[in-house]
Structures are given as structure tokens and as C-alpha cells.
Amino acid sequence: MRADRDSEWSSLLRAANAGDSLAYQRFLRELAPVLRAFVRRLLARTNSAGAEAEDIVQDILLAIHLKRQTWIETAAVTPWVFTIARHKTIDALRRRGRRIDVPIDDFAEILAADTEEPNLASVYIDRQLGTLPDVQRKVVQAIAVAGDSISEAAEKLTMTQGAVRVALHRGLAALAARTSKGGGAA
Amino acid sequence: MKTDDLIRSLALDSAPRMPLARALLYGFLPGVAVSLVFYALTIGLRPHLFDLLPNWRIVFKIGFPIAVFACAGPLALQLARPRGDPRPLVFILIALLAVLAAAVIIELAILPPDLWRVRLIGHNARICMMLIPLMSAAPLIGALIALHRGAPQNPGLAGAGAGLFAGAFAAALYATHCPDDSPLFVATWYTLAVLIVMVVGALAGSRWLRW
Numbered sequence: 051m052r053a054d055r056d057s058e059w060s061s062l063l064r065a066a067n068a069g070d071s072l073a074y075q076r077f078l079r080e081l082a083p084v085l086r087a088f089v090r091r092l093l094a095r096t097n098s099a100g101a102e103a104e105d106i107v108q109d110i111l112l113a114i115h116l117k118r119q120t121w122i123e124t125a126a127v128t129p130w131v132f133t134i135a136r137h138k139t140i141d142a143l144r145r146r147g148r149r150i151d152v153p154i155d156d157f158a159e160i161l162a163a164d165t166e167e168p169n170l171a172s173v174y175i176d177r178q179l180g181t182l183p184d185v186q187r188k189v190v191q192a193i194a195v196a197g198d199s200i201s202e203a204a205e206k207l208t209m210t211q212g213a214v215r216v217a218l219h220r221g222l223a224a225l226a227a228r229t230s231k232g233g234g235a236a
Numbered sequence: 237m238k239t240d241d242l243i244r245s246l247a248l249d250s251a252p253r254m255p256l257a258r259a260l261l262y263g264f265l266p267g268v269a270v271s272l273v274f275y276a277l278t279i280g281l282r283p284h285l286f287d288l289l290p291n292w293r294i295v296f297k298i299g300f301p302i303a304v305f306a307c308a309g310p311l312a313l314q315l316a317r318p319r320g321d322p323r324p325l326v327f328i329l330i331a332l333l334a335v336l337a338a339a340v341i342i343e344l345a346i347l348p349p350d351l352w353r354v355r356l357i358g359h360n361a362r363i364c365m366m367l368i369p370l371m372s373a374a375p376l377i378g379a380l381i382a383l384h385r386g387a388p389q390n391p392g393l394a395g396a397g398a399g400l401f402a403g404a405f406a407a408a409l410y411a412t413h414c415p416d417d418s419p420l421f422v423a424t425w426y427t428l429a430v431l432i433v434m435v436v437g438a439l440a441g442s443r444w445l446r447w
């Protein structure tokens with residue numbers, strides 16, 4: 051069963067890395083509840099408040115997004131995902147001044163959280179959003195918060211679609227950089 | 237921001253990314269060009285190098301860093317990937333170190349003991365120690381920029397791997413100029429110079445390669 055999941059994730063991410071945006075979206079959607087379960091389990095182990103779980107989940111998703119070229123297409127994708135998840139969770143907890151030992155190997159068994167809550171929100175990224183350069187902030191807000199497509203955002207902001215794509219990418223990269231370097235979410 | 241909205245935004249930023257190995261190549265090559273220009277304008281090829289061949293000491297002196305270089309590139313890549321497996325490459329490196337030790341032993345066996353010290357100190361150890369780190373600087377910067385796209389579990393180690401990659405390149409290049417051929421010289425000064433580059437790489441990596 052776990053092998054099935056891995057081969058499905060692998061083919062989705064392979065398609066995504068070839069530029070298939072829909073496959074990519076499906077990949078990330080399937081990942082999110084599993085990551086949520088993973089993070090909650092670790093937070094429970096450190097008696098941390100569950101409220102920040104979604105911050106960390108979004109942190110992990112950003113890291114997976116920006117580091118997706120480090121996955122080798124012939125390798126299993128699940129260990130790769132959980133290595134990143136583990137790294138970002140430890141990082142987040144450390145920034146909050148907590149230490150935690152995370153065993154590497156019991157991740158394969160993690161299932162999606164029982165209660166699927168695709169609409170959980172993180173306030174942390176919103177706060178970081180305010181610190182981005184103007185253009186990046188407007189583009190990310192239009193797309194991520196207002197729900198615009200690339201072309202809608204381009205029209206609304208009177209930019210070319212290419213410029214919107216560039217600003218979106220830079221904005222997301224800057225958000226990831228701020229969450230890994232900036233202060234804690236608390 | 238809702239997680240689902242974030243996911244939708246990430247999916248809209250789905251342009252294919254350059255594979256890490258190609259990024260390392262593209263980062264490294266401009267640095268190599270800088271070092272080659274520096275090499276050509278300053279020290280240049282050793283006079284009559286090709287007339288001296290075949291000579292096992294010279295072949296070893298140039299070939300050994302090339303072997304380390306060939307191993308260090310893939311090693312740096314493994315160190316920069318989540319769940320990368322550097323072990324096979326580390327074993328190859330250990331085997332190479334054994335080869336280096338064997339060369340030293342052979343040299344000690346065939347060289348009269350009163351020459352050991354002379355060959356070890358050589359003509360210009362100080363220049364060797366300066367030029368190898370100097371000529372590895374630009375390739376190291378290029379490699380670190382490339383590995384910034386990676387996701388190393390240990391950024392310092394990945395930086396050291398990049399340092400080994402750049403340092404071994406510079407050592408091979410310097411070997412085509414260096415007048416000291418003894419494995420005693422190579423094992424001491426080349427190794428020390430490359431270690432310096434690795435330490436610099438590790439320090440830079442532990443800051444710059446964090447993610």
C-alpha cells in the first residue's frame with residue numbers, strides 16, 4: 051500500500067517536473083494531509099501547541115516546491131518528502147527554542163490526518179508577505195489570496211504574464227527564505 | 237493564507253527546474269574559466285613538461301587530483317540532496333587515499349633516506365599552498381551558488397564537498413606547473429592546500445547552503 055502511494059507520487063512529481071501544473075497541484079494536494087499528520091505527530095511528541103502546525107506544513111510545502119529539482123526521478127519520492135519535512139519541522143521547532151530528536155525511519159507508515167481540513171490557514175506566511183517588495187507582494191496576494199490566475203493577475207496589475215510568473219516565483223522563494231531565516235512564528 | 241491557496245500558487249509556478257547536476261556544471265565552469273585565465277596569465281605550464289614524460293611521479297601528481305576531482309563532484313551532489321547517499325563515493329575516496337599512501341611508501345622505498353627531507357620540502361611549498369586555494373576560489377564560489385539550489389541535510393558537509401571539488405580541480409591545474417614531483421610533496425602540501433579549501437567551503441556552506 052505504501053509502495054502504491056510512492057509510485058503514484060513519483061509519477062505525479064515526474065509529470066510536474068516536466069511542467070505539468072495540474073499533476074503538480076494534485077501531488078501537493080495529496081501531500082498536504084500526510085504532512086499535516088506528520089507535523090502534528092511531532093508536535094504532540096514535544097507538547098507543542100497545534101496551532102502552529104499549519105505554519106510548518108506550509109513551510110514544508112514551500113521547501114518541497116523550491117527544492118523539487120533535488121529529487122532524482124529514479125529514486126523513491128516518499129523518503130525524499132519526509133526528509134524535507136523532518137528538516138523543516140526541526141528547523142521550525144528550533145527557531146521556537148525547542149529541541150527535538152526525530153527518528154528518521156518511521157515515516158513511511160504515516161497516513162493522512164483523519165480529519166481532512168484542506169482549508170486550514172497560516173497567519174505566519176501572511177505576516178511575512180507584508181515584508182516582500184511591492185511587486186512580489188501584489189502578485190502573490192493576487193494569486194494566493196484573491197485566487198487569481200496568472201492572466202487575471204497580469205491584467206489586474208497591468209503586467210505581462212511573464213513578469214507575473216517571475217514575480218510569483220521570486221515572491222515564493224523570498225517567503226521560503228524568510229521563514230527559514232526570520233524569527234519564529236510565535 | 238490557506239494551505240490550499242498556497243498549493244494553487246505553487247502549482248502556478250511550475251516551470252521546469254534545472255537538474256542539480258547541470259546547475260553544478262553551469263556554476264562551476266565559469267569559475268574554471270576564471271582560474272584558467274589566471275593560470276595562463278601568471279604561472280602557466282611548466283617548461284618542457286611534455287619532454288619529461290613518461291614519468292610516473294608526474295603522471296601521479298596530475299592524475300591523482302583528477303581522480304579526486306571526478307569523485308568529488310558526484311559526492312557534492314549527493315551531499316546536497318535530501319536522502320542523498322554519499323557512501324559509495326566516500327569509499328572510493330578512501331580507496332584513493334590508500335593509493336596516495338601507497339605512492340608515498342613506494343617513494344620512500346626507492347628514494348635514499350637523505351633525500352626524503354629535500355623532496356618533502358621541495359622548491360616552493362609556499363607557492364603551492366597559496367596558488368591552489370587561490371585558483372579554487374572562483375570554482376568554489378560557482379559550485380556554492382549552484383548548490384544553493386540543493387537541500388543538504390548538513391550544509392557544512394555539502395560545502396566541504398564543494399571545496400574538495402574545487403580544490404582538487406585547482407590542485408590538478410597547479411600540478412601542470414609545479415616543479416616538485418615527489419609523492420612526498422604531493423601528499424603533504426597538495427593535501428594541506430585542498431584541506432584549506434574544504435574548510436573554507438564548509439564554513440561558507442554552513443551559512444550559505446542553509447535552507
